[in-house]
Amino acid sequence: MRDELERLIKREGADIFGTSCVSGFVSERFAGLPFAVTIGMRLLDAVMDQVCGGPTKLYFHHYRTANAFLDMCALKCALLLQRSGFRAVAIPASQTTSAEGIAADFPHKTAANLAGLGFMGKSGLFISADYGPRVRLATVLTDCPLPNGQMMPPQCGSCRVCVQACPCGAIVGNAWRQNGSRDDIVDAALCSRFMKDTYGMIGRGSVCGICAAVCPVGRHI
Numbered sequence: 001m002r003d004e005l006e007r008l009i010k011r012e013g014a015d016i017f018g019t020s021c022v023s024g025f026v027s028e029r030f031a032g033l034p035f036a037v038t039i040g041m042r043l044l045d046a047v048m049d050q051v052c053g054g055p056t057k058l059y060f061h062h063y064r065t066a067n068a069f070l071d072m073c074a075l076k077c078a079l080l081l082q083r084s085g086f087r088a089v090a091i092p093a094s095q096t097t098s099a100e101g102i103a104a105d106f107p108h109k110t111a112a113n114l115a116g117l118g119f120m121g122k123s124g125l126f127i128s129a130d131y132g133p134r135v136r137l138a139t140v141l142t143d144c145p146l147p148n149g150q151m152m153p154p155q156c157g158s159c160r161v162c163v164q165a166c167p168c169g170a171i172v173g174n175a176w177r178q179n180g181s182r183d184d185i186v187d188a189a190l191c192s193r194f195m196k197d198t199y200g201m202i203g204r205g206s207v208c209g210i211c212a213a214v215c216p217v218g219r220h221i
């Protein structure tokens with residue numbers, strides 16, 4: 001099944017594919033779906049390079065288009081699993097569902113990390129081994145048994161580029177730890193408030209992207 005899923009995802013044009021067991025990371029309502037398919041798209045460098053000083057309208061459009069593309073790939077993947085006799089749910093590429101509006105239904109980066117596709121950066125972003133944080137992700141949760149990859153430990157080392165570039169100081173600067181709190185890494189509420197207050201004219205303040213754009217992993221200029 002894994003090979004069939006990978007063929008589908010690559011045929012659709014996605015850049016990243018991986019599988020993992022996320023049992024213990026899914027909420028109660030997805031408890032019967034302990035395996036994950038990670039699908040990812042590399043963002044366009046020509047768009048991302050313009051975001052180092054702050055988000056652009058082009059970036060916001062690109063971000064939304066990438067999410068729509070990934071949602072479609074994830075839907076096709078979930079349908080293939082269902083046709084093959086399994087249960088599957090496509091988790092949206094971008095969706096906030098917590099009371100504070102800053103957490104998603106399921107963290108895509110957890111599945112991607114467990115799949116061995118990259119590591120968690122000081123920025124709190126998933127850093128793809130191939131493309132750095134210049135990626136968008138989606139996840140399909142399923143009861144189809146799928147293999148884990150080799151989880152990648154943090155590889156930021158002494159780099160602090162994102163810490164210094166964040167305009168509101170939301171990135172604490174600590175290395176990510178598996179069972180650590182998100183607050184040890186990034187002040188998500190401060191980041192969210194800053195985006196709303198500062199970049200309200202772009203996607204009503206829902207994107208920034210500076211920490212993703214400046215990361216040396218995945219930068220090609």
Ligand code: SF4
Nearest residue numbers: 166191208209210211
């Ligand atoms: S998205 Fe912007 S404000 Fe938020 S942590 Fe990254 S650089 Fe800072």
Ligand code: SF4
Nearest residue numbers: 121122156159162215
């Ligand atoms: S900018 Fe440096 S510290 Fe921040 S996530 Fe990238 S490699 Fe890690």
